[in-house]
Amino acid sequence: MSHAITVTNLCVYYNSTPTINDLSFSIPTGHTYALTGHNGSGKTTLLKALLGINSNIKGDITLLDHPITSLPYKHIGYIPQHVSARGAIPATALEVVKSGTLTRTSLFHYHRRSTSAKARELLKKVELEDKMNEHVQTFSGGQMQRVSIARALMKDIDLLILDEPLNGIDVHSRTILYNILENLKKQGCTIVCVLHDMTPLANLIDNVIELDHGSISFHGPYSSYTGTTTTNHHEPYETTQMIRHHAPTLTGVHR
Numbered sequence: 001m002s003h004a005i006t007v008t009n010l011c012v013y014y015n016s017t018p019t020i021n022d023l024s025f026s027i028p029t030g031h032t033y034a035l036t037g038h039n040g041s042g043k044t045t046l047l048k049a050l051l052g053i054n055s056n057i058k059g060d061i062t063l064l065d066h067p068i069t070s071l072p073y074k075h076i077g078y079i080p081q082h083v084s085a086r087g088a089i090p091a092t093a094l095e096v097v098k099s100g101t102l103t104r105t106s107l108f109h110y111h112r113r114s115t116s117a118k119a120r121e122l123l124k125k126v127e128l129e130d131k132m133n134e135h136v137q138t139f140s141g142g143q144m145q146r147v148s149i150a151r152a153l154m155k156d157i158d159l160l161i162l163d164e165p166l167n168g169i170d171v172h173s174r175t176i177l178y179n180i181l182e183n184l185k186k187q188g189c190t191i192v193c194v195l196h197d198m199t200p201l202a203n204l205i206d207n208v209i210e211l212d213h214g215s216i217s218f219h220g221p222y223s224s225y226t227g228t229t230t231t232n233h234h235e236p237y238e239t240t241q242m243i244r245h246h247a248p249t250l251t252g253v254h255r
């Protein structure tokens with residue numbers, strides 16, 4: 001079985017004491033993982049290490065068969081926590097989504113006609129077609145999250161990493177996010193999602209890693225997880241029911 005993520009003896013430091021302490025795990029290609037644990041347990045620190053944002057690390061990380069020193073960013077999507085446009089440089093939704101193709105070496109992609117067409121199509125999929133020329137500074141948290149998802153999908157991603165994507169967003173935006181994740185999963189994309197409450201995405205999650213003080217306190221199937229963060233295997237949570245009941249058909253998310 002191939003692995004999208006392999007972590008071996010990882011320690012991450014902000015000071016002399018490791019915040020992440022000697023973690024080893026691997027995530028098989030195509031699986032959906034929830035990363036959970038109490039506040040301060042090290043979830044965001046781990047994500048940042050995986051993405052090469054926090055470089056004060058020891059140990060080995062491999063993503064999509066590449067070492068941390070040469071990550072294939074064009075195949076990795078990242079949706080950070082609390083994406084807010086307030087105070088940012090004025091930009092329309094279309095401009096923000098198009099910027100998902102920008103890399104240090106491919107500025108010209110931004111101006112391609114095909115880039116604009118893809119960005120418009122993705123904004124349509126996240127139901128922001130009528131707002132594509134509006135400045136994102138005026139968007140709600142849910143609308144901004146939809147822009148972030150569309151931006152991430154501008155790349156041909158094989159791995160999507162999300163940090164608390166459901167926080168502070170409305171049910172309609174949750175529904176759209178759920179459908180996009182479901183499509184990506186069907187297409188074989190590996191998904192790693194930091195979640196406190198896993199129940200709204202219960203039907204998508206294969207496995208759970210729970211962190212406690214920077215160490216793994218649980219790693220196994222979602223169905224076996226009985227941890228302290230919110231989850232409910234037996235009764236469909238109201239939000240999940242709403243998501244499934246009202247889910248519009250979003251077919252063919254382009255990767």
Ligand code: ADP
Pocket residue numbers: 014019037038039040041042043044045046
């Ligand atoms: P979680 O995402 O699980 O809430 P974090 O990874 O944000 O946890 O934080 C883990 C620990 O690292 C916490 O004790 C936090 O205070 C500390 N920490 C996080 N970011 C920094 C930073 N930039 N500098 C110093 N300590 C930090």
